[in-house]
Amino acid sequence: MGSALIETKFHAPQARKEWVEREDLVARLxxxxxxxxxxxxxAGFGKTTVVAQWRSSPAESRSFAWISLDPADNDPGRxxxxxxxxxxxxxxxxxxxxxxxxxxxxxxxxxxxxxxxLLNELAVLREPAVLVLDDYHVIRDRGCHSQVASLLLHLxxxxxxxxxxxxxxxxxxxxxxxxxxxxxxxxxxxxxGPAQAADLVAAIAxxxxxxxxxxxxVDRTEGWPAGLYLAALSLRDHPSPSTFIREFxxxxxxxxxxxxxxxxGRQPAEIxxxxxxxxxxxxxxxPLCDAVVGSxxxxxxxxxxxxxxxxxxxxxxxxxxxxxxxxxxxxLRSDLARSQPEIVPALxxxxxxxxxxxxxxxxxxxxxxxxxxxxxxxxxxxxxxxAYVNSGQVATVRGWLAxxxxxxxxxxxxxxxxxxxxxxxxxxxxxxRRWLPILDAAxxxxxxxDGVRSLQSSAALLRGTFGFEGIGPMREAAAKAVMLExxxxxxxxxxxxxxxxxxxxxxxxxxAAAERASEALSSPSSIGIIRMLAFAVLALIAVDEGPLPExxxxxxxxxxxxxxxxxLSEAPQSALAYAARGAxxxxxxxxxxxxxxxxxxxxxxxxxPGISPWATVEVLFRLAPMxxxxxxxxxxxxxxxxxxxxxxxxADGAAAQLARLDRLERALASHPAGAELAVPLTxxxxxxxxxxxxxxxxxxxxxxxxxxxxxxxxxxRTIYRKLGVSGRxxxxxxxxxxxxx
Numbered sequence: 001m002g003s004a005l006i007e008t009k010f011h012a013p014q015a016r017k018e019w020v021e022r023e024d025l026v027a028r029l030x031x032x033x034x035x036x037x038x039x040x041x042x043a044g045f046g047k048t049t050v051v052a053q054w055r056s057s058p059a060e061s062r063s064f065a066w067i068s069l070d071p072a073d074n075d076p077g078r079x080x081x082x083x084x085x086x087x088x089x090x091x092x093x094x095x096x097x098x099x100x101x102x103x104x105x106x107x108x109x110x111x112x113x114x115x116x117x118l119l120n121e122l123a124v125l126r127e128p129a130v131l132v133l134d135d136y137h138v139i140r141d142r143g144c145h146s147q148v149a150s151l152l153l154h155l156x157x158x159x160x161x162x163x164x165x166x167x168x169x170x171x172x173x174x175x176x177x178x179x180x181x182x183x184x185x186x187x188x189x190x191x192x193g194p195a196q197a198a199d200l201v202a203a204i205a206x207x208x209x210x211x212x213x214x215x216x217x218v219d220r221t222e223g224w225p226a227g228l229y230l231a232a233l234s235l236r237d238h239p240s241p242s243t244f245i246r247e248f249x250x251x252x253x254x255x256x257x258x259x260x261x262x263x264x265g266r267q268p269a270e271i272x273x274x275x276x277x278x279x280x281x282x283x284x285x286x287p288l289c290d291a292v293v294g295s296x297x298x299x300x301x302x303x304x305x306x307x308x309x310x311x312x313x314x315x316x317x318x319x320x321x322x323x324x325x326x327x328x329x330x331x332l333r334s335d336l337a338r339s340q341p342e343i344v345p346a347l348x349x350x351x352x353x354x355x356x357x358x359x360x361x362x363x364x365x366x367x368x369x370x371x372x373x374x375x376x377x378x379x380x381x382x383x384x385x386x387a388y389v390n391s392g393q394v395a396t397v398r399g400w401l402a403x404x405x406x407x408x409x410x411x412x413x414x415x416x417x418x419x420x421x422x423x424x425x426x427x428x429x430x431x432x433r434r435w436l437p438i439l440d441a442a443x444x445x446x447x448x449x450d451g452v453r454s455l456q457s458s459a460a461l462l463r464g465t466f467g468f469e470g471i472g473p474m475r476e477a478a479a480k481a482v483m484l485e486x487x488x489x490x491x492x493x494x495x496x497x498x499x500x501x502x503x504x505x506x507x508x509x510x511x512a513a514a515e516r517a518s519e520a521l522s523s524p525s526s527i528g529i530i531r532m533l534a535f536a537v538l539a540l541i542a543v544d545e546g547p548l549p550e551x552x553x554x555x556x557x558x559x560x561x562x563x564x565x566x567x568l569s570e571a572p573q574s575a576l577a578y579a580a581r582g583a584x585x586x587x588x589x590x591x592x593x594x595x596x597x598x599x600x601x602x603x604x605x606x607x608x609p610g611i612s613p614w615a616t617v618e619v620l621f622r623l624a625p626m627x628x629x630x631x632x633x634x635x636x637x638x639x640x641x642x643x644x645x646x647x648x649x650x651a652d653g654a655a656a657q658l659a660r661l662d663r664l665e666r667a668l669a670s671h672p673a674g675a676e677l678a679v680p681l682t683x684x685x686x687x688x689x690x691x692x693x694x695x696x697x698x699x700x701x702x703x704x705x706x707x708x709x710x711x712x713x714x715x716x717r718t719i720y721r722k723l724g725v726s727g728r729x730x731x732x733x734x735x736x737x738x739x740x741x
Contacts, residue, residue: 025189540583578604
């Protein structure tokens with residue numbers, strides 16, 4: 001049932017017999033040749049109806065991708081996932097798979113990755129398309145507005161965006177208006193005239209009003225379609241239409257209240273009670289109504305309401321899901337709050353329970369809020385945050401927590417646990433530091449709904465994974481996390497060991513780092529991003545210490561995980577995979593390819609630096625020697641200066657990293673690119689150097705030259721000293737940079 005509710009977001013309303021045909025507006029909409037069609041008017045002006053008629057008109061051949069927005073869509077990741085899903089359903093040839101995979105990342109880069117992916121797919125659509133965002137006024141998030149504006153700026157000619165909204169959106173409308181890139185339809189275009197009002201009254205009330213009454217009705221409602229619709233319902237059984245029309249006047253709010261009460265007053269008590277109690281639901285189906293009302297016969301009532309045209313709007317082709325007209329729902333809720341306020345929390349509690357069982361966390365949390373069920377909200381967040389974060393909806397999770405308020409989050413350690421992880425994944429170090437002390441002080445030591453064994457384990461995992469307090473504390477916390485997460489079937493077992501492996505690597509304990517990385521890979525719970533990190537650590541170790549073929553294979557394994565899940569391609573955590581691949585390519589002597597990988601890694605870290613500098617420092621350390629050997633000494637120096645600044649600003653000086661930095665700076669100062677060798681290589685050393693470019697081990701090089709392995713080691717040490725480098729990959733790169741071979 002949950003997936004069926006999600007499907008309703010992508011269905012345009014189906015034509016109904018009481019709809020008044022708006023041929024003139026539909027024809028004008030069809031002739032629009034602009035990027036943006038803005039349909040902006042208050043509630044009840046028929047915005048959705050007119051655009052739905054346009055979509056289904058015989059003259060319109062384009063594909064329409066439709067999304068009905070709701071407040072939960074104030075999360076850029078969620079919004080673009082819905083856009084992608086709508087385009088997949090409506091547009092032949094639109095894949096969207098790579099976009100959806102990218103959206104699974106914790107902080108997908110919209111401008112650098114998502115927008116180009118989306119635009120590329122839109123540019124090659126087989127046929128023109130229209131993207132409709134209905135109820136756009138519910139979007140308040142600035143990031144969403146900014147990204148929609150970016151889409152509009154670059155929208156391909158064959159695609160048109162239609163926004164249906166009650167208020168003008170925070171988009172560059174003035175610029176687009178001046179450039180002729182948008183066409184607007186507002187209340188004055190949507191109002192009914194006498195002809196449309198006559199058609200509506202005839203369809204709803206089956207009566208024909210005289211010209212005077214019709215003109216009076218249009219005048220009193222100011223052509224407002226919702227008011228005319230309510231009036232038509234009230235006129236069905238009224239003995240004197242003229243008298244009725246003269247009885248109401250005033251603004252739209254008064255008209256709605258007056259006419260809705262007229263309609264409600266004629267309904268049997270059972271129907272009125274159903275309408276009142278189900279008005280708390282934004283969308284409803286019969287099983288949900290059964291749960292809320294406490295009855296098993298609501299399907300028949302819904303069918304009756306639809307047949308009687310009582311404000312019920314079907315949301316799917318099978319007529320399983322419905323909603324009330326927005327204005328009518330407001331009247332019903334006001335009536336409920338006035339007449340039976342004491343039952344409202346219980347109704348919301350039942351709705352929350354039903355949505356929870358259906359797997360609809362956002363809806364369940366919404367109703368739990370309305371019920372005042374703080375403990376229920378916390379439990380829902382604790383149960384569902386992990387899945388939402390893994391699907392790229394970190395902002396949604398943070399929104400749930402923000403709606404509770406910091407005071408309540410602080411009083412529930414499990415909520416602070418969720419808040420800490422959401423903050424860490426968002427790069428919000430300040431918020432993370434706020435929540436960690438609560439985890440440290442918590443006495444709760446049982447398993448959490450997301451599988452973490454305890455709050456203490458959560459704190460250790462956070463410190464041991466992200467390293468925001470320095471490498472020393474990271475190593476200590478990671479060791480604790482390994483101890484606290486001993487179950488290989490737990491999803492946190494592999495993360496604890498991958499975090500420990502990176503901490504050990506950055507502290508210079510390479511053998512122990514390799515051991516922990518291997519443990520992470522062996523776990524059945526090891527997911528893509530964790531396996532990628534473990535392979536990257538092993539590859540970096542092998543590049544410096546092991547045979548080149550092993551390093552290359554490990555680096556390929558890390559990169560293949562990134563390539564298989566495009567959600568990782570632009571994730572900052574993937575920088576280590578790109579760095580490992582670049583380091584292996586450099587050792588192989590493929591300098592241009594190596595530099596490209598490392599520069600991409602550095603770009604990832606600069607766009608999303610995260611809450612600790614260690615991965616960025618690693619990339620800088622790997623890239624700086626390449627720039628030096630390519631003759632870009634100022635660039636290499638700038639990278640090392642950036643690394644020193646990052647290390648200086650960290651909480652822990654990271655002795656091993658500072659020592660690496662000192663060695664790199666000395667090498668740059670002592671052996672700048674292009675310098676002549678003070679002592680030339682001998683012929684034998686040149687032969688050894690040529691073979692060092694390949695994948696042979698030192699033993700195999702010795703066998704090839706009929707020399708012992710120890711003799712080859714002596715030659716390599718001499719070669720390194722003469723070239724001013726500290727390892728095999730650097731020797732190969734340096735020799736190529738100065739055209740030695």
